[in-house]
Amino acid sequence: xxxxxxxxxxxxxxFGACGYTDIAGYGAIVxxxxxxxxxxxxxxxxxxxxxxxMQLLSAGQSAEAAGEAVLDGDEGRNMRQLLVIxxxxxxxxxxxxDCIPWHGHIIADNHVAGANCIKSQAVLDAISETFQATQHxxxxxxxxxxxxxxEAAGGHVDTVDVSDEATGEARTLPTAEVxxxxxxxxxxxxxxxxxxxxxxxxxxxxSAIHELAETYRNARLSAERVATFYKGAIRxxxxxxxWIGKTRN
Numbered sequence: 001x002x003x004x005x006x007x008x009x010x011x012x013x014x015f016g017a018c019g020y021t022d023i024a025g026y027g028a029i030v031x032x033x034x035x036x037x038x039x040x041x042x043x044x045x046x047x048x049x050x051x052x053x054m055q056l057l058s059a060g061q062s063a064e065a066a067g068e069a070v071l072d073g074d075e076g077r078n079m080r081q082l083l084v085i086x087x088x089x090x091x092x093x094x095x096x097x098d099c100i101p102w103h104g105h106i107i108a109d110n111h112v113a114g115a116n117c118i119k120s121q122a123v124l125d126a127i128s129e130t131f132q133a134t135q136h137x138x139x140x141x142x143x144x145x146x147x148x149x150x151e152a153a154g155g156h157v158d159t160v161d162v163s164d165e166a167t168g169e170a171r172t173l174p175t176a177e178v179x180x181x182x183x184x185x186x187x188x189x190x191x192x193x194x195x196x197x198x199x200x201x202x203x204x205x206x207s208a209i210h211e212l213a214e215t216y217r218n219a220r221l222s223a224e225r226v227a228t229f230y231k232g233a234i235r236x237x238x239x240x241x242x243w244i245g246k247t248r249n
Contacts, residue, residue: 027186
């Protein structure tokens with residue numbers, strides 16, 4: 001029910017995470033960023049995994065070492081999906097065998113994409129290809145466009161199998177009926193030059209990823225007007241990553 005991308009911007013040194021899910025509150029659960037890297041914890045998500053990965057990256061561990069260390073201590077690892085990117089050619093991805101199909105991940109230049117409960121591999125391919133094809137665009141927008149491309153390529157499954165509580169029998173129900181038809185999306189970026197549009201969320205909307213793109217456009221416009229009015233006096237220092245990796249700021 002979730003697909004995400006974590007990525008590094010070679011031009012600016014920024015790290016970012018963006019994604020989309022069939023329940024409310026994607027931004028409160030899945031993405032984690034700092035100036036040391038980015039992570040997404042999803043499927044049967046364990047938020048602590050994301051927090052611990054970021055701490056290990058800050059301590060100088062590689063994405064692979066951090067990801068493996070966290071999963072080694074997680075008895076539910078086969079239900080988890082974890083995507084991590086660090087400094088340099090440093091990537092890690094894990095998709096547990098018990099994640100809802102179709103599930104999988106892609107590791108490519110400067111990004112990792114992963115998904116579960118989606119229609120096909122085409123969703124991941126579209127995310128990765130779009131991110132790579134938009135290198136001339138602003139980093140935050142690249143992340144959003146990549147996830148939009150995944151949705152356009154098929155997105156989430158339309159139905160899901162559930163077990164009847166009374167009989168124990170499996171039933172196939174519409175995804176919207178099972179999860180309420182409310183979706184969410186978010187983008188988070190940690191950059192040496194923070195901007196107002198680096199932390200955007202849509203927590204409950206029937207078309208969350210497209211609403212996130214509109215929020216981005218409005219945030220850019222607002223930031224430009226604020227900068228003009230205050231003559232550049234406002235400086236952003238985001239709370240959501242500033243405590244991680246302080247020695248590297």
